[in-house]
Amino acid sequence: MSAPAGGGRPRRVAMVTVHTSPLDQPGTGDAGGMNVYVLETARQLARQGTAVDLFTRTTSAAQPDLVEVEPGVVVRHVAAGPYEGLSKEDLPGQLCAFAAGMMRVAAHAPPGYYDLVHSHYWLSGQVGWLAADRWSVPLVHTMHTMARVKNLHLADGDRPEPLGREIGEAQVVEAADRLVANTGREAGELVDLYGADPARVAVVEPGVDLAVFAPGSQAEARARVGLPADAVLLLFVGRIQPLKGPDVLVRAAAELVRRRPDLRERAVVAVLGGASGTGVTTPMGLDALADRLGIGDLLRVVPPVDRPTLADWYRAADVVAVPSHSESFGLVAVEALACGTPVVAANVGGLPTAVGDGGLLVDGHDTSAWASALGRVVLDPGRRAGLSRRAVEHAQGFGWARTAGRLLEVYTEALARPKELSIHDAERLTGIPPAVIP
Structure with a gap:
């Protein structure tokens, strides 16, 4: 699948949020600020002319395959493992099934349907990496939280994040065409703790719904x-x-x-x-x-x-x-x-x-x-x-429209100048020595 002719803004983005649905109530289970971020940016991107398909895991038999949130924004529920009873820690074993579900959706769409993949959290990054590679489109990734940062600041009695997550995050950092950090401090952590290329890290501050959250009596x-x-x-x-x-x-x-x-x-x-x-x-x-x-x-x-x-x-x-x-x-x-x-x-x-x-x-x-x-x-x-x-x-400086506008700049840059994967990058990502990589 090809990117928009001549580059430019993407017409349609596949957003991936495997472990928690943007439709979930924030504050319950694993739903929190990331859910708000994903849904609000999707809405604003659609209002600015870029349609968004949000891929998330099915967690109930009652969930329809597709939910239209508003014109240009749909949530696609993907079956990957039992609907209920799986914790976030169980999901690495379901990433292949989730990726297969995404591939089936794209197989029924016209060629070039998705211009770019934007994954959220490391689990989604693993799936987004495969999808972007299969569709020959750029991968943009937002960490939201990072294992190496969390492990440096553990609360008393809290469990450290597992090594498998650290490795998975490092792979996504290497694979992504662009990495979106919420703040300059987070951008520095991506570079210092994960070896990210500073040229591929962009700071995009999240927003707030200023119509809902406003002063009052x-x-x-x-x-x-x-x-x-x-x-x-x-x-x-x-x-x-x-x-x-x-x-x-x-x-x-x-x-x-x-x-x-x-x-x-x-x-x-x-x-x-x-x-x-x-x-x-x-x-x-x-x-x-x-x-x-x-x-x-x-x-x-x-x-x-x-x-x-x-x-x-x-x-x-x-x-x-x-x-x-x-x-x-x-x-x-x-x-x-x-x-x-x-x-x-x-x-x-x-x-x-x-x-x-x-x-x-x-x-x-x-x-x-x-x-x-x-x-x-x-x-x-x-x-x-x-x-x-x-x-x-x-x-007042944190409206979601501003966040989406900055994301569109990152997308456009990724489409115009995708990351070139060197043979040495490929070795680090796959573990296969250069001599046997075609």
């Missing part, structure tokens, strides 16, 4: 989510797993209440999300932790909610905590800022870029340091008001 938002008007709300949003550090907020909140007993009557510590990753096999026990620390009566664990309700939670909060141990970007931070809520975040990964001057960064995860940072926001109305104004201003 805190009092009205609190009424809608069932909180008292005078509450002091410390909020965590995200998957409940050690990597994301919700326990850091619980410990810091307990320390803040110990320092300021007058907060006890009004403080609410809300954790909004579902168990994920090692948090499923080994529950974090946030309720028991809060009880041991004497704030069991202040903790509320809330299951994932739809986006309008999530925006209300952000508006209702006095501060949003993002205490991740590793974070490629941090969409939660930008969503909160867009609603005018200051963020206190760990100084890791892409969070400095996401937070900007709309919040505070904390080095490390020391309870005392986090309690002090949260206190500086919620106990100083003047500081909080200033952060809130700057938060909204900062978030």
Whole structure:
């Protein structure tokens, strides 16, 4: 299959997201910021003239083969292994079946149907590598998270990522025509930890839906989510797993209440999300932790909610905590800022870029340091008001249309100047010595 005649923008992109569907509710299972990223960029690409087919694994017999999200965006469910009961760790064994499903779709399409493959996460990169090679089109890959980065910043009790993932990621880095990094820091990690060619790494910052996540009345938002008007709300949003550090907020909140007993009557510590990753096999026990620390009566664990309700939670909060141990970007931070809520975040990964001057960064995860940072926001109305104004201003630079426009530039560049695979690159990718490579 050939690329668009004379290069230019792709007419249709095959996006691959094997392990989690863009239609899944963020905050449940493995669904999170990547799901939002994939769906929102697909929508914006279609609105800018490039159609997108999203390939994801079938996880229920009730799922149709094809779902049209909007004109130009379809989700294609591919059967690969049992529909239910497979964890993300089980999926490497199903990549061949998934790739075969993609090939069957393309076999029924006209020649040259897909101009480019964009894979998300390393599992998808393995499939995207094969599809791009079979269709003779460029491969663009976005890591979202990287094993070598995560293993450098493990939370206590968390499992390191396996060597097989590291090897798989390194292969995709070698194979991709272009690598998309969320921030300059992530671009540096691709180069330093994976040996990526800097000329093939492009920085494309994620976005936020500024129509949904926007400032509003805190009092009205609190009424809608069932909180008292005078509450002091410390909020965590995200998957409940050690990597994301919700326990850091619980410990810091307990320390803040110990320092300021007058907060006890009004403080609410809300954790909004579902168990994920090692948090499923080994529950974090946030309720028991809060009880041991004497704030069991202040903790509320809330299951994932739809986006309008999530925006209300952000508006209702006095501060949003993002205490991740590793974070490629941090969409939660930008969503909160867009609603005018200051963020206190760990100084890791892409969070400095996401937070900007709309919040505070904390080095490390020391309870005392986090309690002090949260206190500086919620106990100083003047500081909080200033952060809130700057938060909204900062978030305005992160619209999804801007992200999609930058992706189109990367696609166009990949189509015009695809990566040339040398015989030595081929040896590293396949393990076959140059003498026997035709």
